[in-house]
Amino acid sequence: MNDYPAEARRIIAAARSGGWVLEPEAKRLFGLAGFDLPRFALARTAEEALRFAGEIGYPVAAKVISPRILHKSDAGGVAVGIPAAGGLEEAFRRFRKLDGFAGMLVEEMVSGVELILGAKIDVQFGPMVLLGMGGTGVEIYQDIALRMAPLAERDAAAMIAALRARRLLDGYRGAEAVNREKLIATILAFSAVAMDLEGLIASIDINPLICSARRCVVADARIILGEYA
Amino acid sequence: MDLKPLFEPRSMAVFGVSLSNDRHPANEIFNKNLLRYPVRVYGVNPRGGTINGEQIHRSIAEVPEPVDLAVIAVRADLVPDVLTACIAAKVRSAVVISGGFGEVGRLDLQGRLAAVAKEASFPFIGPNCLGIYSPARVDTFFLPGERMVTPAVGNVSFVSQSGGILVDQMINFTNEGVGLAKAISIGNKALLGELEILEYLAQDPATQVxxxxxxxxxxxxxxxxxxxxxxCGKPVVVLKSGKSPGGSxxxxxxxxxxxxxxxxxxxxxxxxxxVEATSELELVSFCESLSAYARPIAGNVGIVTVSGGHGAIAVDACTARGIRVPEVPAEACETLRKSLSASVREIASLTNPVDLTGSGIDDDFVAAARFFFGRDEIDCVLALLLPYVPGITSDLGAKLSYAARQCGKPLIAYVPHVEKYAMLIEGFNLNGAPVSPSIEGAVLMVEALRRNRQ
Structure with missing residues (x-):
């Protein structure tokens, strides 16, 4: 955590003109704050992408990086489970044509239950933390729990218990149960980040936060800056 | 800031009384306090004169005794000067009735009021409000006294940004027999808002909800x-408006x-x-229930009725809200059977809900309620009464609610509210047990106890 407070502010200051922090920098911020990240690299060329994928091994996920694309899936800028080099090259060709293309993120595939962990600075109540079933369908399922930060451990546990789909976290139909302690620790660390960045940001999505029996991984993150950041 | 002079004034001055228009808001306030309340009231108008034979004073300095509460109903642009004069004359608090401030874009004028008052630590409510109704003490609502619907004195205090909603809830409280401790319309809340009033009411011995x-x-x-x-240690109920998302x-x-x-x-x-109320029905039900029982429950209900249909509807309403209707072991129910009257013993349905059938009598109701009160898996009893069943008397309300008091667990009743059944309801009220005119409302009363965490 040593570099976190100052570096978080530098990351946010650097993103001021665009209004939001792009995925690689947002992930770096969470990495500094002690969150578990997948292995990832930002590739500017197809060769760089292939080299990094070779290092971490297939399958990999690929995501477009563009200051003009806030919701990557909506723009066709996400490919997951890419099994081999051919697929990765094809993804790169596709992403290069997207609006504002600034590179492609190549990332280790992580499996588990997809959650969303979000923060919003509410005008009336200040920092709020949201936990919900994540992925691209969050706004359709709307299976969420919402609380005012800072959270205590029992708040985090109560948020998990409040989800309609909570059974999916308990090892539904033979799947491994999600590591409850890791999830609670991640929620509490996130609550601390939300409190810390209150004056700088408008909202944060970690979506998905991929949770398994071993890990809770920040697979994607975006930080929307506040009016006065 | 000491808010007591606002709620318990012994003397008040009303600014803006009119010598020519007796329906002026200031005149309504002046007259009703003169006629109906123990507070000593003085009218102030720079022109002097008399109203109803009472001397009108030209300025606050002319009022012959120290004033606890100033009620200001003069034109908006004159309010800052009146407020300053009150502070100079050591008046202890004020209610600013006048409109024409933030609500019409005059935030500058409103800001001046707040600044003047803050500087002097002078508490005032408003502007653009009805102010305070404190039963048997003071009433700054500019509504003709004879047309006000005032609930019985009780332990619920109601604070509202809107004066109109406040007055309507006082009518609802009256209809449902919810007792009122104080009603406060805070209007534009330039100085005193929800937080400050909450602080005061949390300490107010007359307020429990x-x-x-x-x-x-x-x-x-x-x-x-x-x-x-x-x-704050007291149940807090909130009705919120403006739920639709803004078009961001x-x-x-x-x-x-x-x-x-x-x-x-x-x-x-x-x-x-x-406890959030999402409708007026919820608000009045929650207030009635919490004013009777401030202690939270887990929400495990025992239901007793003389109609299977009523029991089924109540179970559905409970289930929809996540309130449990726990099963009671069959052998335990057999002990209840022994204490029932001979005519229902063989035909009553003894599970949860207990259905005593149309042959049930008062004693059967009391026995079933006592049975539930004695069970650990039940923390609240819902009695669905149909007063037209032959074996039920008008005294059942008193008998049942007395049993609840003895056992120390909450009892909530459903009784159709018509004049004819008033005696039955009165019996419940006697022992402080809440009664709802609908099954849904009775279940809401249980819900309030479950959601309250104070």
Whole structure:
């Protein structure tokens, strides 16, 4: 955590003109704050992408990086489970044509239950933390729990218990149960980040936060800056 | 700031009484306090004269005794000077009735009031409000005294941003027999808002339940409010308006879209054990129930009725809200069977709900209620009474609610509210047991006890 407070502010200051922090920098911020990240690299060329994928091994996920694309899936800028080099090259060709293309993120595939962990600075109540079933369908399922930060451990546990789909976290139909302690620790660390960045940001999505029996991984993150950041 | 002079004034001065228009708001306030309340009231108008034979004073300095409460109903642009004069004359508090401030864009004028008062630590409510109704003490509502519907004196205090909603809830409280401790319309809340009034009511011995109608909070005000309300030791009920999302078109995150203003409001209230009412029916039901029983329950209900249909509807309403209707072991029910009257012993359905059938009599009701009160898996009893069943008398309300008092667990009743059954309802009221005119309302009363975390 040593570099976190100052570096978080530098990351946010650097993103001021665009209004939001792009995925690689947002992930770096969470990495500094002690969150578990997948292995990832930002590739500017197809060769760089292939080299990094070779290092971490297939399958990999690929995501477009563009200051003009806030919701990557909506723009066709996400490919997951890419099994081999051919697929990765094809993804790169596709992403290069997207609006504002600034590179492609190549990332280790992580499996588990997809959650969303979000923060919003509410005008009336200040920092709020949201936990919900994540992925691209969050706004359709709307299976969420919402609380005012800072959270205590029992708040985090109560948020998990409040989800309609909570059974999916308990090892539904033979799947491994999600590591409850890791999830609670991640929620509490996130609550601390939300409190810390209150004056700088408008909202944060970690979506998905991929949770398994071993890990809770920040697979994607975006930080929307506040009016006065 | 000491708010006591606002709520318990011994002397008041009304600014803006008219010598020519007796329906002027200031005149209504002056007259009703003169005629109906023990507070000593003085009219102030720079022109002097008399109203109803009472001397009108030209200035606050002419009023012959120290004034606890100034009620100001003069033109908006004159209010700052009146407020300054009150402070200079050592008046202790004020209610500013006058409109024409923030609500019409005159935030500058409103800001001046707040600045003058803050500087002098001078408490005032308003502007643009009805002010305070404190039973048997003072009433600054500019509504003709004879047309006001005033609930019985009780332990619920109601605070509202809107004067109209406040007056309507007083009618609802009256209809449902909910007793009122204080009603406060805070209007534009230039100085005193929900938080300050909450602080006062939390300490007020006459108030046991604090209810609010809230349109919205200022920046971070909501946070302070829930932190204070959540730990104030008294049940707090909030009715919120403005639930529809504002049309924010900006690109935003999933979180910002899912955690909209109202979703956040509602979630935070629940987080702090504040009971949110989503309708007027919920508001009045919650207040009635919490004014009778301040202690939270887990929400395990025993239901007793003389109609299977009523029992089934109540179970559905409970289940829909996550209130449990636990099963009671069959052998335990057999002990209840022995204490029932001979005519129902063989035909009553003894599970939960207990259906005594149309042959049930008062004693059967009391026996079934006592049975539930004695069970650990039950923490609240719902009695669905049909007063037209032959074996039920008008005295059952008193008998049942007395049993509840003895056993120390909450009892909530459903009785159709018509004049004919008033005697039955009166019996419940006698022992402080809440009665709802609908099954849904009775279940809401249970819900309030479950959600309250104070």
């Amino acid at each position: 604090i209810a609010f109608y809230i349109e919205g909070f200022g920046p971070k005000e909501g946070r302070q409010f829930v932190l204070r309300a959540g730990g 078109a900006a690109v935003s995150s999933h979180t910002a879209s899912l955690a909209g203003d109202y979703a956040s409001f509602s979630a935070v209230l629940a987080q702090y054990g504040i």
